[in-house]
Amino acid sequence: MPERFKTFILAGLILLSLYLNYILWFGDRYLEEVALPRYEFVFFTPIPSPGLLLTPAEIVLEQRGKEELLLFRRGETAHTHLWQAISALLQRKLPDAAVERPDEAALAVLLQEASAAIFLRFAPPLPQNFFADTLPAALELHGMRLFTSGDVFYMLLEEREKSLYRWFDPEQKALETIISSAAAAAGTPTEKLPPLFVLLPPPTADSGGAAKIIVPEKENEAEVKNLEDLNTTDPDDPARTGDAVGEAGILNAEAGEREGDDVLSEGWKIAVPGSIYVPATPVAGEVLLTREVVAEEELLRAFFLDPTMARRIKERDGAIYYTDGKRGLRIYAGGALEYTAPGQNVLNNRLSYSAALLQAAENLSLYGGWPHNVFLERREKTAGGYHFFWRSFVDGMPLITEQGDCAEMIVNDKGMPYYRRSFYIPGREGRTEPLSFRHYAEALWQAVSLRQESFHRREATLLELEPVYRVLPEAAGARAIPAWAVHFAETGRLYLHWQTLEPL
Amino acid sequence: MDLSRAKTVLIFTFLCLNIILLYQIWASEAGGSPVLFGEEEKASQLEAALQQANLFLNIDLPRGGMRVAHLEVTPWQPDPAEAIHMFWNALAEGEDAAARQQRILEIIKNDNKDPHSFLFGGYELILPGDGPLILRGAFAGLPTEQLRTAAEGFIEQIPFLNDFVYDYKISGDNVTALYYRQAFAGFPLYAGYLQFRHIGAGTKSSYVDVYIYRLSPLGFAEQEREVIPPATALWRFLETYRGENGHAAAIVEFSLGYYSEEYAAQLWEIAPVWRIRLDNGEVYFINAFTGYREG
Numbered sequence: 001m002p003e004r005f006k007t008f009i010l011a012g013l014i015l016l017s018l019y020l021n022y023i024l025w026f027g028d029r030y031l032e033e034v035a036l037p038r039y040e041f042v043f044f045t046p047i048p049s050p051g052l053l054l055t056p057a058e059i060v061l062e063q064r065g066k067e068e069l070l071l072f073r074r075g076e077t078a079h080t081h082l083w084q085a086i087s088a089l090l091q092r093k094l095p096d097a098a099v100e101r102p103d104e105a106a107l108a109v110l111l112q113e114a115s116a117a118i119f120l121r122f123a124p125p126l127p128q129n130f131f132a133d134t135l136p137a138a139l140e141l142h143g144m145r146l147f148t149s150g151d152v153f154y155m156l157l158e159e160r161e162k163s164l165y166r167w168f169d170p171e172q173k174a175l176e177t178i179i180s181s182a183a184a185a186a187g188t189p190t191e192k193l194p195p196l197f198v199l200l201p202p203p204t205a206d207s208g209g210a211a212k213i214i215v216p217e218k219e220n221e222a223e224v225k226n227l228e229d230l231n232t233t234d235p236d237d238p239a240r241t242g243d244a245v246g247e248a249g250i251l252n253a254e255a256g257e258r259e260g261d262d263v264l265s266e267g268w269k270i271a272v273p274g275s276i277y278v279p280a281t282p283v284a285g286e287v288l289l290t291r292e293v294v295a296e297e298e299l300l301r302a303f304f305l306d307p308t309m310a311r312r313i314k315e316r317d318g319a320i321y322y323t324d325g326k327r328g329l330r331i332y333a334g335g336a337l338e339y340t341a342p343g344q345n346v347l348n349n350r351l352s353y354s355a356a357l358l359q360a361a362e363n364l365s366l367y368g369g370w371p372h373n374v375f376l377e378r379r380e381k382t383a384g385g386y387h388f389f390w391r392s393f394v395d396g397m398p399l400i401t402e403q404g405d406c407a408e409m410i411v412n413d414k415g416m417p418y419y420r421r422s423f424y425i426p427g428r429e430g431r432t433e434p435l436s437f438r439h440y441a442e443a444l445w446q447a448v449s450l451r452q453e454s455f456h457r458r459e460a461t462l463l464e465l466e467p468v469y470r471v472l473p474e475a476a477g478a479r480a481i482p483a484w485a486v487h488f489a490e491t492g493r494l495y496l497h498w499q500t501l502e503p504l
Numbered sequence: 505m506d507l508s509r510a511k512t513v514l515i516f517t518f519l520c521l522n523i524i525l526l527y528q529i530w531a532s533e534a535g536g537s538p539v540l541f542g543e544e545e546k547a548s549q550l551e552a553a554l555q556q557a558n559l560f561l562n563i564d565l566p567r568g569g570m571r572v573a574h575l576e577v578t579p580w581q582p583d584p585a586e587a588i589h590m591f592w593n594a595l596a597e598g599e600d601a602a603a604r605q606q607r608i609l610e611i612i613k614n615d616n617k618d619p620h621s622f623l624f625g626g627y628e629l630i631l632p633g634d635g636p637l638i639l640r641g642a643f644a645g646l647p648t649e650q651l652r653t654a655a656e657g658f659i660e661q662i663p664f665l666n667d668f669v670y671d672y673k674i675s676g677d678n679v680t681a682l683y684y685r686q687a688f689a690g691f692p693l694y695a696g697y698l699q700f701r702h703i704g705a706g707t708k709s710s711y712v713d714v715y716i717y718r719l720s721p722l723g724f725a726e727q728e729r730e731v732i733p734p735a736t737a738l739w740r741f742l743e744t745y746r747g748e749n750g751h752a753a754a755i756v757e758f759s760l761g762y763y764s765e766e767y768a769a770q771l772w773e774i775a776p777v778w779r780i781r782l783d784n785g786e787v788y789f790i791n792a793f794t795g796y797r798e799g
Binding site: 017021314 | 507508511512514515518519521522525526528529574727729764767768769770771772773774775791793794796797798
């Protein structure tokens with residue numbers, strides 16, 4: 001019996017010594033020595049595929065024989081389907097395409113022969129390798145035009161140099177299918193603003209007339225010069241007369257008649273340096289909004305190595321601020337959140353645009369999720385990294401919040417030094433009856449009238465004009481009011497109520 | 505071969521081995537002297553890093569291995585009338601209490617300044633919305649050697665200063681500053697401080713400005729965790745320490761407490777920190793959970 005007892009004791013001591021050796025060498029190390037920077041990679045929403053994280057701002061269908069253009073805007077179902085079909089087609093076909101630098105004259109003939117063309121505008125630009133590996137990785141894509149001529153399918157990229165991709169498509173089915181589905185889809189009839197036009201005031205207050213635009217018949221240098229003469233400040237200058245306008249070949253595009261001297265002398269010359277597509281008859285009503293509220297616990301786990309290490313600070317405005325000394329996360333009472341990590345600021349970012357874009361998409365999905373109908377709206381390149389801005393869209397129109405955008409993020413090769421998020425969710429109920437917007441010419445007139453002091457002469461440069469939803473935060477709940485967003489280079493952005501044209 | 509004797513010898517051998525191993529583990533967890541294999545090398549590396557930073561460690565590092573939690577606090581909001589009453593009584597006696605009370609009420613009523621500023625009995629009390637309360641013009645003409653005694657007497661007479669304990673003293677050109685720190689549940693609360701700044705020390709026109717920043721601790725958070733060892737905290741400190749123009753300095757204090765910046769907030773949690781104080785008056789705080797530098 002004692003021998004068996006000794007054997008057990010000995011075995012126990014040997015096992016204990018093994019355990020103690022293990023503890024001594026491997027066990028019980030301190031937190032900062034053992035804990036790798038391992039975050040809880042639980043995504044709020046899946047990361048969108050590269051083809052979907054940046055979609056075209058506009059898809060425009062031009063059909064020969066039809067003056068009307070069809071516009072497809074982000075947030076519209078037809079836009080999503082069209083973009084998916086186009087990107088799938090091009091990804092499939094581009095590897096076999098031949099590329100050339102087109103001759104201008106030959107290109108003009110090709111475009112004239114095309115029965116239809118689809119124009120896609122990317123804002124912000126799309127890294128070309130997102131679209132197809134065969135395209136150069138370092139280049140950015142701002143726009144593309146797709147068309148067919150004969151049996152050949154063309155893709156025209158108009159960047160610094162024009163590139164024409166073409167491949168043989170004997171049955172013409174690929175693009176024809178897309179074009180016919182686009183024509184059948186619920187696109188918005190739209191018009192493209194001319195590069196130069198004259199904005200005329202309403203005839204009189206009593207007659208109930210409205211402001212309108214007249215467009216030069218021919219766009220050439222001589223007309224531009226004469227239009228500039230119209231804006232001379234000298235009242236005796238002959239250029240201010242209707243003759244001068246007549247010589248310039250200006251017609252009233254709206255009414256089809258020549259305007260009188262007085263009205264013309266009060267006109268404004270509006271230059272449009274970019275392409276602006278304006279929906280012909282936009283219709284919208286007010287929409288009730290609710291703030292997105294992201295699960296706080298999950299957010300903390302996503303942001304901090306160990307949420308229990310983060311200190312909680314309850315601020316006087318009701319916001320809760322979490323910090324571990326290196327980064328801070330502020331969750332506002334309304335649900336908005338702001339994250340800062342000053343240690344991740346850099347002076348010279350080396351991350352490429354495409355890598356930054358992928359990182360930003362991953363971050364947005366990880367830190368709160370990528371809500372439905374949210375699109376990347378803008379990017380700014382700075383020495384400290386890429387600054388991305390996202391917006392929500394309702395019925396194809398962007399929601400313009402107090403800060404302008406719903407989310408913003410800075411991404412660089414060191415991480416994410418800044419992130420802000422404040423999304424609104426449009427309600428299905430509480431919408432007012434949809435009403436037509438006032439004509440855009442009236443909105444333009446209202447904008448120049450409100451900001452007359454910003455202009456030296458009666459001329460302006462129009463950078464943006466689009467129907468939007470302007471968010472008005474109220475105690476009872478936020479409302480989205482339809483509005484014209486008018487952006488003159490001289491004034492900055494103005495938001496005008498879609499019925500009253502009062503500034504919002 | 506005597507198997508029984510062999511077992512007995514082995515039992516004793518393993519017993520001794522296990523005792524040695526247990527001691528090693530205990531000593532290592534206590535965070536004290538470098539008893540483990542390889543720890544001597546780490547200690548010598550630390551000494552070399554200190555020398556490179558022109559720092560001298562003239563004290564023993566405290567023991568680590570403690571488990572603590574965040575401390576939840578709210579800012580202390582003094583009642584101006586009560587504060588004036590206490591300060592006035594502590595600084596100047598002999599006046600009729602009722603008459604003084606009446607004068608305090610008039611002083612409070614006439615205040616329309618921002619930040620609030622009250623003049624009473626030759627003193628000025630400044631109450632900013634956030635940040636420290638300032639009492640100007642106390643102990644006029646006080647000799648420097650009597651500063652600590654006067655300060656202790658002042659603290660004794662003011663109930664809301666009773667949780668402040670003496671911390672350290674710094675003397676400079678014409679100014680001597682006595683620092684007191686708040687304490688809570690046996691821990692130093694470095695974020696709360698009481699400072700007596702003796703201006704014009706040694707002259708007849710000297711006076712003392714008193715700075716009070718006090719917190720109201722609500723209690724500790726539930727989640728406790730082990731603090732990083734002092735040696736690790738020292739490493740983290742040396743990673744960011746830049747020194748003062750290359751001048752040599754000595755570490756005169758290395759202690760565990762609670763510290764945070766002064767927030768304009770309703771309520772906040774304070775992290776435990778290792779405080780490293782140098783003989784040149786510089787004070788550094790290393791978060792005892794994360795190792796990040798605070799402040």
